[in-house]
Amino acid sequence: MGNTKSGAVSKEILEDLKLKTKFSETEIVQWYENFKRQCPTGRISQEEFQNIYRKFFPDSDANTYAQHVFRSFDTNDDGTLDFKEYIIALHMTSTGKTTRKLEWAFSLFDVDKNGYITKTEVKEICTAIFKLISKEDMAKLPQDENTAEKRADKLWKYFEKDDDDRVAEGEFVKGVLENDGALRLIQYEPSK
Ligand SMILES: [Ca+2]
Numbered sequence: 001m002g003n004t005k006s007g008a009v010s011k012e013i014l015e016d017l018k019l020k021t022k023f024s025e026t027e028i029v030q031w032y033e034n035f036k037r038q039c040p041t042g043r044i045s046q047e048e049f050q051n052i053y054r055k056f057f058p059d060s061d062a063n064t065y066a067q068h069v070f071r072s073f074d075t076n077d078d079g080t081l082d083f084k085e086y087i088i089a090l091h092m093t094s095t096g097k098t099t100r101k102l103e104w105a106f107s108l109f110d111v112d113k114n115g116y117i118t119k120t121e122v123k124e125i126c127t128a129i130f131k132l133i134s135k136e137d138m139a140k141l142p143q144d145e146n147t148a149e150k151r152a153d154k155l156w157k158y159f160e161k162d163d164d165d166r167v168a169e170g171e172f173v174k175g176v177l178e179n180d181g182a183l184r185l186i187q188y189e190p191s192k
Pocket residue numbers: 074075076077078079080081082085
């Protein structure tokens with residue numbers, strides 16, 4: 001309702017998004033209308049983003065993980081997600097086991113954004129993932145991955161690096177693509 005004209009997505013952003021994602025113009029326009037309805041300011045703050053995550057994980061502490069995800073999506077580092085960042089995030093996280101998704105996973109693990117992942121960063125993200133895991137799922141974890149440290153150790157082994165080495169993006173993507181075990185450890189999907 002109201003003035004729909006001024007609320008339309010700009011041609012420039014539209015073209016850019018069509019290029020960067022496989023979404024159609026119709027899809028992008030629809031998402032934009034949705035986005036504007038739910039987020040009239042046109043920007044999602046970290047707090048709003050955390051609130052969204054909390055709804056998906058009502059029985060656990062999603063805050064730390066949500067902070068990391070937010071950081072990985074906020075590509076221009078201005079502390080908010082605009083429509084473009086939001087759509088690219090949607091594109092990267094919804095396309096399954098693709099190189100694109102793994103590049104995003106890499107940026108999630110690269111906490112200090114220096115282009116490499118260290119074992120300390122892997123531990124940090126594993127700790128955040130652990131806070132997401134529900135009590136029920138926690139009880140079902142295998143012995144060798146039932147703490148954040150063990151999960152990080154196990155994941156790190158897939159990259160065949162020393163503890164003080166670092167993993168570049170290509171090595172990360174390759175390591176995860178070649179090992180289903182690694183793919184499972186970089187994420188948490190609730191069992192139901
Ligand atoms: Ca931003």
